[in-house]
Amino acid sequence: MPFKDEAKRLVMQKKYSRRWYEKNRREIIKKAARQKDKSRAEWVAYKSKQRCSHCRKKHPAIIDFHHVIKEGKRSVNRLALKQSNVTEAIKEAEEKCIPLCSNCHRILHWNETRKAMRVRRKKRGDSPDIS
Numbered sequence: 001m002p003f004k005d006e007a008k009r010l011v012m013q014k015k016y017s018r019r020w021y022e023k024n025r026r027e028i029i030k031k032a033a034r035q036k037d038k039s040r041a042e043w044v045a046y047k048s049k050q051r052c053s054h055c056r057k058k059h060p061a062i063i064d065f066h067h068v069i070k071e072g073k074r075s076v077n078r079l080a081l082k083q084s085n086v087t088e089a090i091k092e093a094e095e096k097c098i099p100l101c102s103n104c105h106r107i108l109h110w111n112e113t114r115k116a117m118r119v120r121r122k123k124r125g126d127s128p129d130i131s
Contacts, residue, residue, distance in 0.1 A: 035084055043080040046090055052101035054108075064105040065097035072096075
């Protein structure tokens with residue numbers, strides 16, 4: 001029987017939902033684990049097909065994605081693994097990123113940082129650094 005009083009309906013719905021969850025908890029947890037495993041497998045399969053754009057190494061454990069287009073930047077790993085949205089992560093990676101191995105990715109960011117520091121020093125008129 002539906003409740004006319006909205007507050008009472010919400011209280012009853014909350015009680016029902018809690019009881020239903022307690023009754024089905026194990027199945028819900030198993031289903032979530034299966035979905036997470038499926039997403040992880042899809043993401044690893046996608047990363048397995050990628051190569052580093054600089055050194056051409058190919059292994060899913062070392063592939064990172066460097067955002068070439070910074071606008072609307074989202075972490076592709078977080079999308080794929082934490083939010084289980086692999087298709088969105090793949091779309092983001094293909095549209096805005098280049099695959100790099102971990103070392104090349106770090107070197108690229110190191111060089112970008114050093115270049116930015118040199119530009120700032122030049123604008124301020126400071127002496128150039130040694131590196």
